[in-house]
Amino acid sequence: MNAQPARGRAGDQDGSSSVTSVFGVMILLGFLFLATQVLVHLWATSTVTAVAFDEARRVSAATADGTVSGGCDEHVESRVRSRLGSWGQSASVQCTADLERPEAITVRVTGPTPARSLAGFGFTPVGDIDRSATFLTETAPDEPEP
Numbered sequence: 001m002n003a004q005p006a007r008g009r010a011g012d013q014d015g016s017s018s019v020t021s022v023f024g025v026m027i028l029l030g031f032l033f034l035a036t037q038v039l040v041h042l043w044a045t046s047t048v049t050a051v052a053f054d055e056a057r058r059v060s061a062a063t064a065d066g067t068v069s070g071g072c073d074e075h076v077e078s079r080v081r082s083r084l085g086s087w088g089q090s091a092s093v094q095c096t097a098d099l100e101r102p103e104a105i106t107v108r109v110t111g112p113t114p115a116r117s118l119a120g121f122g123f124t125p126v127g128d129i130d131r132s133a134t135f136l137t138e139t140a141p142d143e144p145e146p
Contacts, residue, residue: 033117041115044087045129048109051083053133056107059095060135072097072105080109087114098134108132 059072072095081088091111098104110130 037115037117041113041118041129044114045131048084048091048111048129049131049133051080052107052109052131054083055080055095056105056133056135059107060105060137076107080107084109087111101136103137104134105137106132106134 055076059076076095077093080093081091084091088111091109094106094108094110096106096108098106108131110128113127113129
């Protein structure tokens, strides 16, 4: 008996064709693009949250005599927009006092996500960034009676 191993057409060289390699690279690039868009959205959400928090804290600050030094004024929107850069130009900024609790001030920032390509992947809940922060206005401590 002559026991020789069977030889394949390619001479025992198993490999993949260039078509499957191209598809593999395209899938890898697609996942890389998706991950980049998710990270851009998370970064933008984090930045908007921080700016809203900082501005709400600033407008709720009080001076030593108990009068509100900040408050909702015409400069709140311009400060928020300048801190958010070019994205801030398309954002909506609201600074309001709570009707039930007038000592509470809320700053709300709303706008489209910079990672707009996520909608193409079916991630419609991330179409907008909507963040708000509420602070109570500070008051001066009561003077102890002598």
